[in-house]
Amino acid sequence: MDTHALDRQVSVAPMMDWTDRHERYFLRIISKRILLYTEMITTGAIIHGNREYLLGYDDTEHPLALQLGGSDPKELAECAKVGEGFGFDEINLNLGCPSDRVQSGHFGACLMAEPELVARCIGAMQEAVRIPVTVKTRTGIDDQDSYEELAQFVSQISEAGCKVFVIHARKALLDGLSPRENREIPPLRYDMVYRIKEEFPDLCVVINGGIKTIDEIREQICSVDGAMVGREAYENPYFLATVDQELYGDEYPVKTRQEIVAEFEDYVQAKLETGVRFMSIARHIMGLYRGMPGARSWRRHLGENGTLPGAGVEILRGAAKFVPENV
Numbered sequence: 121m122d123t124h125a126l127d128r129q130v131s132v133a134p135m136m137d138w139t140d141r142h143e144r145y146f147l148r149i150i151s152k153r154i155l156l157y158t159e160m161i162t163t164g165a166i167i168h169g170n171r172e173y174l175l176g177y178d179d180t181e182h183p184l185a186l187q188l189g190g191s192d193p194k195e196l197a198e199c200a201k202v203g204e205g206f207g208f209d210e211i212n213l214n215l216g217c218p219s220d221r222v223q224s225g226h227f228g229a230c231l232m233a234e235p236e237l238v239a240r241c242i243g244a245m246q247e248a249v250r251i252p253v254t255v256k257t258r259t260g261i262d263d264q265d266s267y268e269e270l271a272q273f274v275s276q277i278s279e280a281g282c283k284v285f286v287i288h289a290r291k292a293l294l295d296g297l298s299p300r301e302n303r304e305i306p307p308l309r310y311d312m313v314y315r316i317k318e319e320f321p322d323l324c325v326v327i328n329g330g331i332k333t334i335d336e337i338r339e340q341i342c343s344v345d346g347a348m349v350g351r352e353a354y355e356n357p358y359f360l361a362t363v364d365q366e367l368y369g370d371e372y373p374v375k376t377r378q379e380i381v382a383e384f385e386d387y388v389q390a391k392l393e394t395g396v397r398f399m400s401i402a403r404h405i406m407g408l409y410r411g412m413p414g415a416r417s418w419r420r421h422l423g424e425n426g427t428l429p430g431a432g433v434e435i436l437r438g439a440a441k442f443v444p445e446n447v
Contacts, residue, residue: 126183126209126252128284128326128346130337130363131155132353134187134212134256142391143354143404144181149383150357150375153364155183160214162227163190166199175206178387185210187256189217189227191237193244200245200253210284211245213238215257218292229292232261235273239280246281254284256328259312260291267312274316278323286348287313289329303351314343333359334366341367356410376446377408385433398431409443417442 132139132147134157144156161174166188177184186208190196200211215238217228231238238255245253255277259270274285290306308330317325327340328348340347353360358377364370375383388401402422409415421439425431 126155126185127153127368128155128324129153129341129367130360131185131286131326131346131348132157132360133328133348133350134158134160134185134214135350135354136160136217138354138404140404141177141181142387142396142401144184145178145387146380146384146404147353147357147360148180149380151360151363153368153370154360155185155210156181157185157187157212158208160187160189160217160228163188163192163195163199166202167195171202171206175203175208177206179207182207183209185212185254187212187214189214191227191231191234191241193237193240196241197244197248201248204249204251208251210252210254211249212254212256212286213241213245215255216288216292218258218261218294219298229258229261230294232257232273232292233264235276239276242277242280242282252284253282254286255282256286256288258288258290258292259309262291262294265291267315270312271316271319274320274323278320283322284324284326285316286326286328287316289313289327310340310343317344332356334362337363337367354404355407357405358408358410377412377443378440378445378447380408381405381436381440385436388436389433392432398435399426402426402435412443412447414443 132154136159139157139159147156165174186203188196188199188211203211214228215231242253259265289308289310293306310327313325313327325344326346326348327344328350331337331340331347331349332352337347362374365374391401392398406419406422409418418439421442422435425435
């Protein structure tokens with residue numbers, strides 16, 4: 121499959137504990153176009169765990185990529201094949217997560233120190249599947265943070281067959297900083313990502329880190345092939361409501377928040393009937409009214425009532441009484 125076939129102009133980052141199937145369904149209501157990613161799922165979990173639970177999704181979530189965490193070429197190839205069998209549109213290898221747990225499992229950002237191993241992993245995955253195999257990485261780790269080192273890393277991985285690089289424009293500090301701090305403290309180096317695109321024009325380069333508005337997305341895609349949005353998509357999801365119209369030129373009407381909630385309500389009800397807890401779904405929509413009158417009451421009503429026994433869609437309707445209609 122052509123690795124450029126997926127439209128990568130706007131995507132939402134894989135985020136642990138955040139981009140589960142409920143969040144992705146919610147985001148797909150907001151935008152038909154953005155490329156969505158699963159949370160990182162380890163190879164061990166897929167090989168030994170409940171695959172339907174880990175990898176199941178709603179067909180409306182497409183285009184949808186599976187992000188894997190691992191460092192064993194054989195295991196990654198097996199899991200990539202499983203992911204392809206589940207119908208994912210892309211397999212992405214995590215080379216950016218800096219957490220201690222991930223490092224102890226020998227995957228994530230620490231693999232930037234082992235480009236030869238990463239190249240073998242990519243090669244094995246490429247041989248196993250026909251869908252695109254991509255990476256999400258950092259600009260560097262610890263003292264290995266020069267542009268020259270990043271360019272050498274990209275060169276080695278691209279020679280192994282990877283043609284799509286999602287680059288978080290911050291290096292990762294593997295000791296002394298928490299994952300949260302690693303998303304905030306190392307300075308953003310957009311210039312390094314731009315230079316990678318200039319030096320490797322045939323690669324698809326997607327930039328990630330600190331992108332919060334449609335205008336910022338538009339500015340980024342003047343220099344690279346796409347922009348990946350992280351926390352802002354979770355904390356302030358409605359900013360993506362105009363993406364399809366403003367960046368893709370679609371002409372269907374922008375949905376109001378009220379319309380989004382009404383559409384999501386059907387999904388919530390269907391999941392409740394399968395035994396899913398209300399709050400495990402509703403937690404993802406806390407930020408829908410961010411910046412709007414009544415937003416705090418909206419969040420409080422969901423939080424205080426969503427964990428009660430038997431909580432259901434009536435909690436959504438109750439929360440909606442605190443916020444304006446048709447916005």
